[in-house]
Amino acid sequence: MTSPLRLGIAGLGTVGTGLVRIVQSHGDLLAQRAGRPIEIVAVSARSRTRNRGVDISDYDWEDDPVALARRTDIDVVVELMGGENGPAKALTEAAMAAGKHVVTANKAMLAIHGQELAEAAEAHGVALRFEAAVAGGIPVIKTLTEGLAGNRITRVKGVMNGTCNYILTRMEDAALPYETVFEEANQLGYLEADPTLDVGGIDAAHKLTLISAIAFGVRPDFDAIALEGIERISIEDIRAAADLGLRIKLLGVAQMTGRGLEQSMTPCLVPAESPLGQLKGGTNMVVIEGDSIEQVILRGPGAGEGPTASAVMGDVMDIARGFRLSVFGQPASTLEAPISAKAMGSKPWYMRMGLLDKPGALAKVAEALGSAGVSINRMRQYGHQDTRAPVLIITHKTTRDAIDHAIALALKTGVVIGEPVVMAIEED
Amino acid sequence: MTSPLRLGIAGLGTVGTGLVRIVQSHGDLLAQRAGRPIEIVAVSARSRTRNRGVDISDYDWEDDPVALARRTDIDVVVELMGGENGPAKALTEAAMAAGKHVVTANKAMLAIHGQELAEAAEAHGVALRFEAAVAGGIPVIKTLTEGLAGNRITRVKGVMNGTCNYILTRMEDAALPYETVFEEANQLGYLEADPTLDVGGIDAAHKLTLISAIAFGVRPDFDAIALEGIERISIEDIRAAADLGLRIKLLGVAQMTGRGLEQSMTPCLVPAESPLGQLKGGTNMVVIEGDSIEQVILRGPGAGEGPTASAVMGDVMDIARGFRLSVFGQPASTLEAPISAKAMGSKPWYMRMGLLDKPGALAKVAEALGSAGVSINRMRQYGHQDTRAPVLIITHKTTRDAIDHAIALALKTGVVIGEPVVMAIEED
Numbered sequence: 001m002t003s004p005l006r007l008g009i010a011g012l013g014t015v016g017t018g019l020v021r022i023v024q025s026h027g028d029l030l031a032q033r034a035g036r037p038i039e040i041v042a043v044s045a046r047s048r049t050r051n052r053g054v055d056i057s058d059y060d061w062e063d064d065p066v067a068l069a070r071r072t073d074i075d076v077v078v079e080l081m082g083g084e085n086g087p088a089k090a091l092t093e094a095a096m097a098a099g100k101h102v103v104t105a106n107k108a109m110l111a112i113h114g115q116e117l118a119e120a121a122e123a124h125g126v127a128l129r130f131e132a133a134v135a136g137g138i139p140v141i142k143t144l145t146e147g148l149a150g151n152r153i154t155r156v157k158g159v160m161n162g163t164c165n166y167i168l169t170r171m172e173d174a175a176l177p178y179e180t181v182f183e184e185a186n187q188l189g190y191l192e193a194d195p196t197l198d199v200g201g202i203d204a205a206h207k208l209t210l211i212s213a214i215a216f217g218v219r220p221d222f223d224a225i226a227l228e229g230i231e232r233i234s235i236e237d238i239r240a241a242a243d244l245g246l247r248i249k250l251l252g253v254a255q256m257t258g259r260g261l262e263q264s265m266t267p268c269l270v271p272a273e274s275p276l277g278q279l280k281g282g283t284n285m286v287v288i289e290g291d292s293i294e295q296v297i298l299r300g301p302g303a304g305e306g307p308t309a310s311a312v313m314g315d316v317m318d319i320a321r322g323f324r325l326s327v328f329g330q331p332a333s334t335l336e337a338p339i340s341a342k343a344m345g346s347k348p349w350y351m352r353m354g355l356l357d358k359p360g361a362l363a364k365v366a367e368a369l370g371s372a373g374v375s376i377n378r379m380r381q382y383g384h385q386d387t388r389a390p391v392l393i394i395t396h397k398t399t400r401d402a403i404d405h406a407i408a409l410a411l412k413t414g415v416v417i418g419e420p421v422v423m424a425i426e427e428d
Numbered sequence: 429m430t431s432p433l434r435l436g437i438a439g440l441g442t443v444g445t446g447l448v449r450i451v452q453s454h455g456d457l458l459a460q461r462a463g464r465p466i467e468i469v470a471v472s473a474r475s476r477t478r479n480r481g482v483d484i485s486d487y488d489w490e491d492d493p494v495a496l497a498r499r500t501d502i503d504v505v506v507e508l509m510g511g512e513n514g515p516a517k518a519l520t521e522a523a524m525a526a527g528k529h530v531v532t533a534n535k536a537m538l539a540i541h542g543q544e545l546a547e548a549a550e551a552h553g554v555a556l557r558f559e560a561a562v563a564g565g566i567p568v569i570k571t572l573t574e575g576l577a578g579n580r581i582t583r584v585k586g587v588m589n590g591t592c593n594y595i596l597t598r599m600e601d602a603a604l605p606y607e608t609v610f611e612e613a614n615q616l617g618y619l620e621a622d623p624t625l626d627v628g629g630i631d632a633a634h635k636l637t638l639i640s641a642i643a644f645g646v647r648p649d650f651d652a653i654a655l656e657g658i659e660r661i662s663i664e665d666i667r668a669a670a671d672l673g674l675r676i677k678l679l680g681v682a683q684m685t686g687r688g689l690e691q692s693m694t695p696c697l698v699p700a701e702s703p704l705g706q707l708k709g710g711t712n713m714v715v716i717e718g719d720s721i722e723q724v725i726l727r728g729p730g731a732g733e734g735p736t737a738s739a740v741m742g743d744v745m746d747i748a749r750g751f752r753l754s755v756f757g758q759p760a761s762t763l764e765a766p767i768s769a770k771a772m773g774s775k776p777w778y779m780r781m782g783l784l785d786k787p788g789a790l791a792k793v794a795e796a797l798g799s800a801g802v803s804i805n806r807m808r809q810y811g812h813q814d815t816r817a818p819v820l821i822i823t824h825k826t827t828r829d830a831i832d833h834a835i836a837l838a839l840k841t842g843v844v845i846g847e848p849v850v851m852a853i854e855e856d
Contacts, residue, residue: 022578022720032645032758033577131575137721139575146574147559147567149461150450150741217460275727278706292450292738293565296728299703306720313578313720323751330460 004037005320006073008100010065010091011080012045012052015105015132018309019078020054030313034320044068069095076101076319078312084108092117096124103315105132105308111206114213114220115335118327128327129315134207135160135284137307138300139314144214144288145329151290153215155255157426160265161204162282162302163190164230164250169280172238172247178231190282200229201250205265208252211286212263213328216256218338220328226264226343232421233267236382237352240392241269247277251426253343260339269350269425275299346397347427348377353410353420354388355381361415362391368413372406374398388417394425432465433748434501436528438493438519439508440473440480443533443560446737447506448482458741462748472496497523504529504747506740512536520545524552531743533560533736539634542641542648543763546755556755557743562635563588563712565735566728567742572642572716573757579718581643583683585854588693589632590710590730591618592658592678597708600666600675606659618710628657629678633693636680639714640691641756644684646766648756654692654771660849661695664810665780668820669697675705679854681771688767697778697853703727774825775855776805781838781848782816783809789843790819796841800834802826816845822853 007023009016023030023040031037042060044067062068069077069091077095079102081088088109095102102121104110110117110130121128131141135158144153159165163185170181182199185191190198197203205225213220230250241248246269254263270276275297279285284302289295301307318325328335355361362381369376375396382390395403403422410416435451437444451458451468459465470488472495490496497505497519505523507530509516516534523530530549532538538545538558549556559569563586572581587593591613598609610627613619618626625631633653641648658678669676674697682691698704703725707713712730717723729735746753756763783789790809797804803824810818823831831850838844 018720026578026580029580029645030578032762033573035754035759138724139571142570142575143567145461146746147570147742148738149745150454150458150738152454152457217457273706275703275706278701278703290738292446292734292741294729294732294735296566296726298724298726300724301722304722307722310576310578310718310720314575317577318574321751321753323749325749326463331463334460 002036004039005034005316006039006041006075007078007316008042008068008071008074008076009040009078009080010044010068011082012043012056013080014305015308015312016045016080017052017054018305019312020056022309022313024054030317034317036320038316038320041074042068042071065091066094069100070098074100076103076316078316079104079106082106082108084112089113093120096120096126096128099124099126101127101319103129103312103319105130105312107133107203107206107210111209111220111222114210114328115332118332121327122332127319127324129318130210131315132308132311134210135286136300136302136304137310138284138286138298139311140211140286140298141214142314143296143298144211145325148288148290148293148296151292153288153290155253155289156211156215156286157251157253158284158286159249159276159279160207160252160284160286160302161198161201161250162284163198164204165279166190166282167199168230168233168238168248168250171235172242175235177235178233199231201227201265204250204252208254208263208265212254212261213335215254216261217330217335218261219335221338221340224261224263224338224340226266228266230267236390237421240352242272244394245272246270246425247272248423249276249279251276253426257341257344259344260341262341262343264343267423269423271427343400346399348397348425349395349403350423350425351393351395351420353391354417355391356415356417357387357389358415361389364413364415365391365410368409369406372402372409374402374406430464432467433462433744434467434469434503435506435744436470436496436499436502436504437468437506437508438472438496439510440471440484441508442733443736443740444473444508445480445482446733447740448484450737450741452482458745462745464748466744466748469502470496470499493519494522497528498526502528504531504744506744507532507534510534510536512540517541521548524548524554524556527552527554529555529747531557531740531747533558533740535561535631535634535638539637539648539650542638542756543760546760549755550760555747555752557746558638559743560736560739562638563714564728564730564732565738566712566714566726567739568639568714568726569642570742571724571726572639573753576716576718576721576724579720581716581718583681583717584639584643584714585679585681586712586714587677587704587707588635588680588712588714588730589626589629589678590712591626592632593707594618594710595627596658596661596666596676596678599663600670603663605663606661627659629655629693632678632680636682636691636693640682640689641763643682644689645758645763646689647763649766649768652689652691652766652768654694656694658695664818665849668780670700672822673700674698674853675700676851677704677707679704681854685769685772687772688769690769690771692771695851697851699855771828774827776825776853777823777831778851778853779821779823779848780818782818782845784843784845785815785817786843789817792841792843793819793838796837797834800830800837802830802834
C-alpha cells in the first residue's frame with residue numbers, strides 16, 4: 001500500500017465533523033477503495049474545546065487556518081469555513097501556493113472568485129475541488145464534468161436550495177402563509193444566519209453559477225444570473241398554482257442560446273406531476289440535458305452533515321486516487337467570457353396583482369396587456385380584501401420582454417396596487 | 429496539447445455508430461475537456477459496406493476484431509459487439525494482454541466473467557471500464573465508485589430494463605394484455621433477439637450483478653440473483669395494483685445483511701406516487717442508499733444510440749484524462765466471495781391465484797395461509813372465468829420463507845389452478 005493521503009481540515013462545523021466521522025469510521029474501506037490510507041493530520045476551527053461528538057485529540061491543532069495550509073505534513077486542505085472572502089479565501093490561496101490540493105464546500109467563494117482561484121490552482125499544479133458546494137450530496141459536478149463529458153450540454157435546470165423548497169412545500173401542505181413557515185424554518189435552524197442567502201435565492205444562484213461554468217465552459221459570472229427570491233410568494237399563488245395542476249419552485253435554469261448564456265434563479269411554476277413538481281421538502285434535484293444523453297435527473301439531499309461530508313469525501317477520494325482535472329472541467333484559460341442573454345424563449349406566464357376596487361380597473365389592465373401584445377389565456381378575480389381586488393392572470397406563450405412591457409403599461413394605469421408577482425410557467 | 433488518445437472500435441451497431449458520431453462532431457470540445465485529442469484509428473464490424481449514416485472511410489478496417497485489439501497504433505479498444513463469450517471476450521482478453529485499455533457496454537460478459545477479466549486488467553495494468561453496461565446513459569457506476577466512495581452503501585434498488593418498464597406502463601395506460609403489448613414492443617424493435625433477456629429479467633439481472641459488485645465489494649455473481657421475469661404479469665395484476673395505489677415494476681434490489689448479500693430482480697409493487705412508481709416508459713432509475721448520503725436517485729434513458737454512446741464516451745474521457753481505477757472500484761483480489769442470502773426482511777406480499785369454482789375452495793386457501801403463519805390483510809375474489817375463480821390476496825408483513833411455505837400448502841389443497849403469481853410490496 002502506498003503512502004497515506006494526509007488531510008488538514010479548516011472548519012469543524014456540521015460538515016467538518018461529518019468528514020472526521022467518515023474518516024474515523026471507514027478507515028479500512030477508504031484505504032481499500034483509494035489504494036492508500038486517508039489520514040487527518042491537523043485541524044483548525046473557531047473553538048478547540050467545543051464538544052462535537054467526535055474525538056479530535058489525535059490531530060494537531062492550528063489556531064490560524066493559514067498556518068494549517070502551510071504545514072509541510074499535509075497533502076490536501078479541506079476548506080469548510082465558508083464566506084466568500086476573508087479567511088476562507090486566504091486559506092485557499094495559501095494552500096495552493098504551498099502546493100496543496102484544496103477541497104471546499106464554499107459556493108460563495110467560487111461563484112465570485114472562481115476564475116481567479118482556478119487560474120491559481122492550475123499555475124500551482126494542484127486540484128481545487130468543490131462537489132459539496134453544489135446540491136449537497138448529489139454528485140452533480142462529477143456527472144457534468146466526467147460522466148457526461150462526451151455531451152454538449154444544452155440545458156441544466158433544478159431545485160438547488162432545500163430551505164426554499166421546504167418553505168414552498170410546507171406552505172402548500174399545511175396551507176400556511178409565507179411568514180409563518182419562514183418563522184418555522186428559522187426555529188428549525190434551516191435558515192442561514194443571513195436568511196436572504198436562502199429565501200433571496202443567492203445561495204442557489206451561487207450554485208447555478210458553478211454549474212453554468214462547468215456545463216457551458218464559461219467563466220463563473222454570478223452577476224449575470226437573473227435573480228429573484230421567494231419572499232413575495234403568497235398562499236394565494238400556491239393555491240392558484242395547485243388549481244392549474246402546477247407547483248411553485250425556486251428554479252434555476254441555465255441554457256446556451258444563439259445570443260448567449262441565459263441564467264435565471266427565480267420562482268417558476270412547473271407541472272405538479274413532473275419530477276420537479278413532485279420534489280418535496282429539503283431535497284434537491286438537477287435536470288441535465290445534453291445532445292447525446294437526452295435527459296438525466298439527479299435527486300438527493302441538498303444539505304446536512306452526512307450528505308455534504310459524503311460529497312467532500314468523494315473529492316478527497318479522487319485526489320487520493322490521483323485523478324487530476326481542471327477546476328471547471330477544462331483549462332481556466334479556455335473558459336469563455338460569458339455573453340449574458342435575457343431569456344428569449346416564448347412561454348406562458350403567471351401574474352398576480354392587486355387592483356383598486358373600482359369599476360373598469362380590470363379592463364384597464366387587460367387593455368395594457370393587449371397593447372404589449374400579451375394575450376390572456378385565463379383570468380380570475382378573487383373575493384375582495386378591503387379595497388384591493390386580487391387578480392390572477394395566465395398568459396398565452398410570450399417572451400419575458402413582452403411581459404416586462406405589459407407590466408410597465410399596467411403599472412401606468414394607476415389601478416395596480418404594489419408590485420405584481422410574475423412567474424414563468426416552465427412546462428417542459 | 430499532448431498526444432492523442434487513439435481508439436479502435438469493435439462493433440458498429442447503434443452504440444458504435446453513436447460513438448463515431450460524437451467523436452466526429454465534438455472533436456474540439458472533447459480535446460479541450462480531455463486535454464488531448466480523441467481519435468478513431470481503426471474499426472471492425474460484421475459488414476464493411478452497410479450504410480450507417482456516418483463516414484468511416486478515414487478509419488482502418490479490420491475484419492478480425494482480435495487483430496484490431498493487437499494493433500500497435502491504438503490505446504483503447506471499445507468493445508461493442510456484445511455476447512458473453514465468443515469474439516467479445518476473445519477481443520477483450522487480447523486487447524488487455526496487448527496493454528490496451530478496454531471500454532465495453534457488455535453487461536453479460538462482465539456479469540459472468542467479471543472477476544477473471546478484472547484480474548486480467550490489473551495484471552496487465554490497464555483500465556477496463558463499463559459505464560454503458562448499466563442503465564444506459566445514467567452514470568451509475570461512476571456515482572457508486574467515485575462520487576459516493578466515502579459511503580458504506582446499504583442498499584441499491586432500481587428499474588434497469590426499459591423494455592420491461594415500457595411493457596408494464598403500456599399495459600396500465602392502454603389497458604392491454606401482456607401478449608398484445610409484448611407483440612407491440614417486438615414490432616417497435618424494443619426487444620432483444622432473444623426476448624427472454626428482457627422480459628425474463630436476465631438483462632436487468634446482469635446489470636444488478638455489476639452494481640452489487642461495486643456497491644458491496646463482492647465478486648460478480650450472477651447466479652446468486654433471485655430472478656423472475658414479467659411474463660406472468662396479467663392485466664388483472666396491473667389493475668389490482670392500481671386499486672391499491674401501487675404500480676408493478678421489474679425491480680432490482682441488492683442489500684447487504686448480517687447473513688450475506690440479498691439480490692433479487694423480480695416484479696414488485698411500489699407506491700404509485702414514489703419516484704419508482706412514477707417512472708414511465710423506457711426510462712431507468714437507480715436508487716442508492718449509503719450511510720452518509722442517505723439516498724440519491726438517478727434517472728435517465730436506459731438505452732438508445734445517444735445515451736449509451738454518451739456513457740462509453742465518458743469512460744473514454746476518463747482514460748484520456750489519465751484516471752485509473754480498479755475495475756470494480758477496489759483491487760480484484762480484495763473483492764469478497766459473496767455469501768448469498770435469501771431476503772429475510774418482513775414485508776407485505778401480493779398473490780393472485782386461480783381457484784377451482786367449488787364451494788369451500790377459498791376457505792381451504794385461507795386455511796393454508798394461516799397454517800404457514802401468513803396473515804391476510806385483504807382478499808378479493810373476482811367474477812368467475814369459466815370454472816376458474818381468480819383471487820387476489822394482500823398479506824400482512826411476513827417473510828419470503830413464510831410466503832413460500834404458504835404457497836406450497838395452498839398448492840397441496842388441490843383447489844389452486846396453475847402457479848400463483850407472488851410479488852413483494854416494496855413500500856420504502
